[in-house]
Amino acid sequence: MVDLIGNMVESIEEETGRIPDAISVVIAGAVDARRGIIRSSPNLFGGTEIEFSKMLEERLGKIVYIENDATATAISEKIFGNGKSQDNFLYITMSTGIGGGVFINNRIYRGSLGMAGEFGHMVIDPLGPVCGCGRRGCFEIMAGGKGTLRIAEAMNTYAKSPYLKKIPPEKLEARHVFDGAEAGDKECIRVIDKVVENMTRGVANLVNIFDPEAIMIGGGLSNSKELVVDGIAERLQEELKTMKRNVEIFRTNQITVELSPLAVVLYEKEMPSFNYERIIREMRQKIAEKTK
Ligand SMILES: [Zn+2]
Structure with missing residues (x-):
């Protein structure tokens, strides 16, 4: 699964020519977001613990966020919803x-x-x-x-x-x-x-x-x-x-669910290159236009 996501990111980079600063993954399952660990995800990884962020960071050389899907949507409700x-x-x-x-x-x-x-x-x-x-x-x-x-x-x-x-x-x-x-x-x-x-x-x-x-x-x-x-x-x-x-x-709103991986990154405010206020303001504007 880590390889699969790694390959996906690399092919998106090749196709679009755009290199992301961070990768954010949202999954169904028990996730320890602070430590970047998947504790269990019966449908994706089974019941074993996986150091997901560390593995994908080593593979891609970028910061990786991992969060449980429901927690991520709650965060997205806070930022966008x-x-x-x-x-x-x-x-x-x-x-x-x-x-x-x-x-x-x-x-x-x-x-x-x-x-x-x-x-x-x-x-x-x-x-x-x-x-x-x-x-x-x-x-x-x-x-x-x-x-x-x-x-x-x-x-x-x-x-x-x-x-x-x-x-x-x-x-x-x-x-x-x-x-x-x-x-x-x-x-x-x-x-x-x-x-x-x-x-x-x-x-x-x-x-x-x-x-x-x-x-x-x-x-x-x-x-x-x-x-x-x-x-x-x-x-x-x-x-x-x-x-x-x-x-x-x-x-x-469905848009709130779709934006939940981005919301997780914006919530943590750890990316030095990000202008958080501007990104959030622009995204909220786009959502307002889309949901008119
Ligand atoms: Zn029960």
């Missing part, structure tokens, strides 16, 4: 699993091993189904993509839903259940209702722990903005009504 004016916020990604990033007192919070923000393995139902981590009723088995498919199965939705019947069983993904609900399929709506209820329960726990000003929701399932983002915002009011919270809920 909805977090610009927030000191305390959470980024929650809802796709197959659930992950996240934490901003506290205007700084990213990585934890002692760089593994903070693993919201997906917070238990929200101790009697719930067994999660991949071995515990029962984790947030992501109750509410993420995995949770959605599991709930649909338990409700026998595949057999009953006219919308899902049109999709070959082997191609069925969680987003189809969301699409079905958006198209008005009553069986899919029942499933999504339950999923959003579970999502809100997890989000309410996080709000109680972190007391954030805002929550940004991203990941594939957040594409159903009305169902997911607006649905959680609505239920959260009810869930926390005795706690007097006033939390803004945003959906993370």
Whole structure:
């Protein structure tokens, strides 16, 4: 994988004639960004520890940044997105699993091993189904993509839903259940209702722990903005009504996700040749033009 990325960088340099000052890599997995170490990334490197930054720096002779994808998107929300004016916020990604990033007192919070923000393995139902981590009723088995498919199965939705019947069983993904609900399929709506209820329960726990000003929701399932983002915002009011919270809920923009490797470099302010303020100002202008 290190060789593959090294080759990619070299071929981009050849094609464009432009030589980058730094390389920033964002991956799904447990990353210790301060030490440049990948602790485990089951889909890319397996469970072994890798001194990723050191290896790629030796190969390319440039500074290399490595960061977990959800943490990187939280940083990108701070620099380019909805977090610009927030000191305390959470980024929650809802796709197959659930992950996240934490901003506290205007700084990213990585934890002692760089593994903070693993919201997906917070238990929200101790009697719930067994999660991949071995515990029962984790947030992501109750509410993420995995949770959605599991709930649909338990409700026998595949057999009953006219919308899902049109999709070959082997191609069925969680987003189809969301699409079905958006198209008005009553069986899919029942499933999504339950999923959003579970999502809100997890989000309410996080709000109680972190007391954030805002929550940004991203990941594939957040594409159903009305169902997911607006649905959680609505239920959260009810869930926390005795706690007097006033939390803004945003959906993370796709551009913010795409710019997350750049955001990681800009956040650290370690490149002597960079005019940080100018780069950030120009990028924000470009984003504003693109999202008009
Ligand atoms: Zn778990």
